[in-house]
Amino acid sequence: MPYIDVEQFFDLCSYQHTSMPPADRKKSRTVFISYAHEGDLAERVAALAEWLQSNGVEVITDHRYRNRPPEKGWRAWMQHSVEDADVVLIVCSERYKVLFEKREVADSGGRGATWESAVITSDLYKSRLINTKFFPILPDDGLHEHIPEILADWDNDHRFPSGNERILALILGDEAISDPASENSRLLPGELTGASDPRLQPREGLVLGREEELAKILDFLNGSGNAEHVSGTAGIGKTAVCNEALRRWLARNRSEKVFFVQVRDDANPRTFLAQAGEAVGLDAEMLIRIETVEQLRRFLPEGVYYLDNLEHVAESLGGRQMLRDLARLPSVRVLASSRVVLDGAARQRKRGRAVSEMLEWRRVARQERSHPVCRLRAWRPRFGHNPACSSWPGLFMAKAAKAVA
Template sequence: MNFGSDAPKVFISYSHDSQEHKKRILTLANRLRAEGVDCNIDQYEESPAEGWPRWMMNQLEWADLVVVVCTEQYDRRFRGREEPGIGRGVTWEGAIISQELYDSHVKSTKFVPVVFSSKDGNFIPIMVRGFSRYDLYTEEGYQAFYRRLTNQPLNPKPPLGEKVELAPRVLPPLPVRDRKQTFSRTRSFFAYDEAWVGRERLIKELSDRVQASCRLLIVVGIAGIGKTALAERLAVELQDWFDGDWSRFHQENFDNDEQAADFSSVAVRWLEKWGELITPDDRKDTQQLLNRLVKYLSENCYLVQMDSLEKILQGNEEEGWSDFKDEWWVKFFNAFLKIESCLSCIILTSQDLPKQIEEAGTRCRNFWHSQLLSGLDVSERLDLFTKTGLDVSQAAIGRQYLERIGAAYEGHPLALRIVAGEIKNKPFDSNVLAYWNKYGNEVVEVENALAEAQEGKIFGEDNWKLDRLTRTLRRNVRSRLEKAFIRLKKEAKYAYILLCEASVYRCPVSEDFWLSHLEYWDRNEDEQIVALDTLRDRYLVEELTDNTNQCLLRQHNLVRSVSLDHLKRLDEP
């Protein structure tokens, strides 16, 4: 944003936490004005002629930049969770800011989050959490903040020079056209294979992140959504990054119960594989192992993939977080993110987002990224069926049925690959219509329930069987989702109950609808929120906004299929 010779116009959005906090804001505004920033706050006004709501709206429109002063109370009011009649100013401003970001697809340079203490960094509203924040409790932080407001970057971009001509790198010819195809035929992966389809834009985006500064990438999503395959496909995309030396690509799968998963054992396993000498005394000194592993990864270019991270996490009934069972993993990831420079990258796949990594990542924003994985889109689903050998041409009789199956499963890659394989093999022998005649009624039941929801019948204890439609689906899809439900039931009982109870909703509904179910289980408001946040952290609930700009919650069709079955057994001992 370029203000030219004019003073930047800045409005400060904050909550009246205390008299001390109001004085702090007034001091900040006065200093900014003294230093050439046209700053405005409500304390400069006695009673605006247009009334406070319109005044606030006009200020937000007038300002070139809006400074968002983040505190626990501000975040609560911004999200509309304050008691009725309290903090209406911040609630109003929060609604306007949210709407403006929604309209701009969250692409804006206007909003500047700031904090006056390190603990307030935990209360940055999610709508502005992705923007650069400034710590005003240090003079260094204020100077960086002032540079932002006045468009005076610490490192201004130099003018573009002339291109330097370099000699091309000459590579020996490959026996096939695509180098990535060569690799896929010569190296075994857990999940990535010839049936891979789509996600090309995402692969490009993640590849660019890794080659820039991202050293810790977390791919999250429900079971079977393709997290491991995506990470392996990304490794293929990045092979030039580590010079095509596949000894520098290492996979650790925590789903393998035969290998110890504590940090010390894994560190020894990695270092020894990479040629490091580990003595018996070294094995006893976990801190020394951590230091050596971080140093080795920082000085050598390795791509490390760690799958099924949820296996080494544990829930907390009171707080709902997914924390590491072994605290040394927390120390390792903290140290890995904090080192000054690093040549390696670690890719994690998990059904749960580890809160401890997220907290560490907020202090190293450029070095980590969390990527939520969703299902395949319509064209990708048809591509998957095509790769399986099914006819999806416009003239094909079975195309419409495959599209309906793909929609019912919401593009879930594992489920669709199983369905495609069943259609391709005996007894159907690629006869899509025959498969539909046998199992299509289950898809129709899903379609009818969703259609009724559109007409206003949002409740229904349906009998969906998407997860157990056939024996192969029961073995490969149902069993994997069931493990997530078992872990949830064991570690966060009321989150499990909430997931089961909310399965009665056929369509997205407001958060209040969900939370109301726990009132019958004598859970207070804080306990209800913890349970819902647990489901968010484990991606068992999906959030979206409707055409009235309301935030709604829903369950993936496959998750709901399992939830409905568990709901019937909820009262069992």
């Protein structure tokens, strides 16, 4: 156990104890929330504390002592808070990890989180890493890489505010496995339920002849790229291919989160941000305040965001820059489809070749593109067909391909 010089901790950040209101809970639990002051995290932790308190949990945080420190002094107060709590929620952020692991020289401040991390580490050491008390949690836009290594074994992907109910179950020791219907009822509006979600089911039978393109999208989904774009003329099958790729991926990766946004035909950057906000459960009052990607990012859970029909946003004023900003968010991965090439607005950066234009039309006269047989030739130049097919107006590509195979 390394020696800790307690004299360096007299400029400590402030903490609060909030009283518990009357509640009908059979089990009264006390929770201490440890976090580092970073950006707007203090406000978000206060909102979590208030929500837990409204559900009958006694919560200790720092907000009560913004102006006047506790009478017993900071070091004693923090140590007693950690020791007296039934559960300690550790809000992991980039700065908290730096303070916790002491791998870098921290900037001024942060001594409170440093002291708490010392108490937590000492307790884990004494218990020989048998832990039923200390649990890492992340804000919705937080990254797993910000969880200190010593706490990684107790990471169960608890996030707030989207996962407040699961955090409450963690605190109360509720290990009961709820039924799928109950789980689905708590999904965010745009969150897909999995491979069987109705929004991913093919409208016109199986997707045929697209294995190469499907493989490219799956390579993106299985990789670490931030964004991928599928473009092509109307009716060529962009949505069907993306849907099928997501179905296959979710069938093998059931724990992954995918959010679906069917972009409106009259969308612009502002209305698109509102749609994205609706997909993650923001109410009308909050939506009217969202004007930039930066304002939206704090509400976006980590996951894949499938944005269908994106061309109107891309072609509107400021649309491409907004999409670039969205694709740069560290916790968000974007799969986009549109009728226009986005010129790098949504393109993966880390690995793999972009799928952009993979569904673009071959050189076929515009007046012929609506003919079913010419549509088949457009995406499979070697396609051979029975002349009788020419008399079948309105035939969908997949059905025609199957009929003459």
